[in-house]
Amino acid sequence: MLNVEFIEIYLLIFLLLIFVLTKVLNRTRCKHINLPPSPPTLPILGHLHLLKEPFNQSLFVLSQKHGPIFSLRLGSRLAIVLSSPSIVEECLTKNDVIFANRPYFWVGKYISYDYTTIISSPYGDHWRNLRRICKLEIFSANRLNSSSSIRQDEIKNLLWKLYYSSSDDNFVKVELKPLLSKLTFNITLRMIAGKKHKPEAVKLHGLQQELLKLGISPIVGDFFPLLRWADFFGYKKKVVKLTREINGLLQGLVDEHRRNKYGFEKEDTVISHLLRLQESKAQYYTDEIIKGIVQVI
Template structure:
């Protein structure tokens, strides 16, 4: 029998040999292919061991060592990470068509209706049709203007709830995230399906929150194809179960609108509008396409709005002079006899600057949504193979001291001279795959944040500043949910009672 010590020595030598051979092969391969610089790799894993949450910070640390463009081996996948405006411009202008595709990840298959939704589908005719539908039929200025009363109504419901919880003129402690989550969900669902105060709507909200938590979890099969059959920790099983339940609820919304057309007065909702289009183009406006659009809006719009609002209020509570300046702007332009309206937002420049500064420091999608190259291309002299994943570290670019003065400080005044170059500021993405719901998101965030400032006095729950640590996940949430004291302002009491 072999002595155990000898077995351990042989195993160690074997692993060292594999490591040395892998490094030599990777070095030769990178040199031959002329890839961007890369950190040392481990056998099989590649660079996966270097990625720690929050991923935007670990990738930023790597960029400090390897430059504004570097390559990573993530299991079987090759990726490039860019973190400078000039490289992003090269990727998403000159090579925008090449990088217009999305990687085939498990979430696209199980959550994205088998890669048929706007967010998950590959670049091509189907995606262009979906983009056209969203641009003309859902997010056009006319459609958004026609739904402004929904946003006004739901925000007023939130304001009244806060008012009645503090109607004795005392400050009351509130945790904002659950309230903001319900607000964003109700706005989106009412735009999609009309007035919804049903048990099914509450259930749908809960299921989507569960799906978001699971859907952003990495799946080992995405990086090691030979393990795609495995379901570590039961993620796929849970996601499949959730998506089936969600699909049933979404189908119920579609069927209800289809029945209402023949039995009741029809509301002008997004679903009813898409069903009218279904009558003329039934082969394209299928129920699956409609459900995919609905799910994309509920998942994408709700979460990003909540994250942005929570970060905005956190910054304001840590910078009370900024909050007071915004309050003075609101009092000057709106007065004391009415609530803020969407039509007022263009005049409220300082409020817009606060939102822009929040999006700069805390973009809801700090690495943007990954792209993948559909063909070979050249970036800054490097040869990028077909099938290379592109990760844009927007968080790093928007905090780059070479680009921004006092880059990590919250300074809304930096936007007083107007918008900055798009490649220095990209919270909604860039190029063909940029977020189509940007205008809607800005309306909701602007109206909600401005209304909270207009109607309430706010203060921190302690003398310490709000903890601004980032939590886990690809959407950059706060590590600790925001709690604050609020009390209705005297000027707002008559408007909310």
């Protein structure tokens, strides 16, 4: 067995090698990229140690020291932080294409159908097609007007509940947050699936809430490639399980609409509308694209 002293020496050598490699890589990057100013970095971690909750306050403090635009090294990833409205406007208007791409975080592979949804897809033909679909077929004035009766009906139901919650004209304290959350869910559910309180859709909503409770965010391996294999606290396993269940339910809703398309004609749901378009332009309206759009909505 190796002596404890030898293990410590090997560990020290390993850390020194990582430190040297980090410095060399950072210098190489800086030669090729004209980066904004940044705080001093730590080996391996970069600037991660500077980000403390609440993050917005941490970034504000850094902006006071380093100006309205500065760079941060988050492990192996580079981030540019903007705190000036005029600079943000310039990035989102004149240079919007340059900043249009999203980083390939691990979760995007599973919850975004291998980076193919509008919130995760890189800028290009596929993303432009998704944007066109959402703009013309989902959020256009005509489509929103066609579902106005659903919104009116659900709002009327909510008002009746509020009215009947009081008795003998006495005022009653009502917590609006859960009622408004349920109102939004019911409207979205009817627009997508066409039926109120559809068991599959209700279960889908529950699974998505579970996914959010996990705190969907980049994992350690997204910032430190050497640790991509690790699954701390079984996080990856839980996310994969939930996303598979969500995908199964979404596919079930799509298949049901496909089997009973004439039954959904009167309701004209989002799924039925996209399936009709699939018949003439299958390559632009695949099941994966439809499921991705439904999930984003």
